[in-house]
Amino acid sequence: MSFAHDEPIETGALPALPGPSLAGVEDYLALLKPRVMSLVVLSALVGMVAAPEGLHPVLGAISLLCIAIGAGASGALNMWWDADIDAVMARTATRPVPAGRVQPGEALAFGMTLSVGSVLTLGLVANWLAAGLLAFTIFFYVVVYTMWLKRWTPQNIVIGGLAGAMPPMVGWAAMANAVSLESALLVAIIFMWTPPHFWALCLIKSDDYARAGVPMLTVVAGPDETRRQILLYALALAPLGVAPAFIGLGGWAYLAISTAGGLAFVAHAVAVYRRREGEPARKAAGRLFGFSLIYLFALLTALLFEKLAGLPAVSWA
Amino acid sequence: MTEPEDGGVVLTPEQKRQRNRRNVALALALGSLVVIFWLVTVFKLGGAVLNRPL
Structure with a gap:
């Protein structure tokens, strides 16, 4: 019995070490x-x-x-x-x-x-x-x-x-x-906002996801089902976005912005649902994606400024 | 990147420039951490730092 290697070690089979990093800050x-x-x-x-x-x-x-x-x-x-x-x-x-x-x-x-x-x-x-x-x-x-x-x-x-x-x-x-309930509601709003936001992007970039083998809704269930789901989530998101004004978190400015924003969000989702072919469909999805970003930033900044300015929450008593 | 006769690695000027920039960023990050922990210590102690027998 020998403990020595009978065969020379194939160093060439080892993976090459990466060279010096090229990464910039x-x-x-x-x-x-x-x-x-x-x-x-x-x-x-x-x-x-x-x-x-x-x-x-x-x-x-x-x-x-x-x-x-x-x-x-x-x-x-x-x-x-x-x-x-x-x-x-x-x-x-x-x-x-x-x-x-x-x-x-x-x-x-x-x-x-x-x-x-x-x-x-x-x-x-x-x-x-x-x-x-x-x-x-x-x-x-x-x-x-x-x-x-x-x-x-x-x-x-x-x-x-x-x-x-x-x-x-x-x-x-x-x-x-x-x-708290207030923080859970903010989580719920962003949670409900995420699917229509990303699916609008997926409608535009569906080929990308299909090529990568990522089972996005647009790839697995098709664009029409994605449009239906976007509309359903938008219909759920709009009232949820207004809810902070009813639990003592948002003030009148927030109530106005979230109401108008929610209605506009649903209108964009309806446009995506109705326009299913060619460039108009692509544009509608692009507009919903862009508006969804504005909507969420508007809601959050409205709450932020109300709190920083010391404005009172809406009182329903 | 070129390899000299002794088997070591010689960096290109671009690699040297990137390394220097990474070093500066790392130094700034470490310096910031020192300041952050100093601030945390001061503000955690607050007025209690004066509450001791003289």
């Missing part, structure tokens, strides 16, 4: 999905401002930074896991990992470091309830949505949308060390 910033982060910051800020006073403003600002970094970290982990499908979709092919500017391992290490760092720092700065909710949000987005739902079911963004909807609750918890 802007590539690492792109991993954080800054546009998604801006919505997270705004919605978390609304949750914080609407919450009862409980944290020094400086600690509140640092908590908001932690929530933003946590959201960015989950974006980096999403790009690490999804690099294969990002590479075949025109919309995402230029992202740092599929484009080869950032190695997958670098994105993983970056995302994990920021995830752990943001959760622990939020726990130390604010409280462990908020930190736990942030950890749950990152876990839900990366593991439940990215690794599991996205490639498995056309309901991927419906269920996965919970991760994107959580920031107001995390922000509220950071300030008040509690969760």
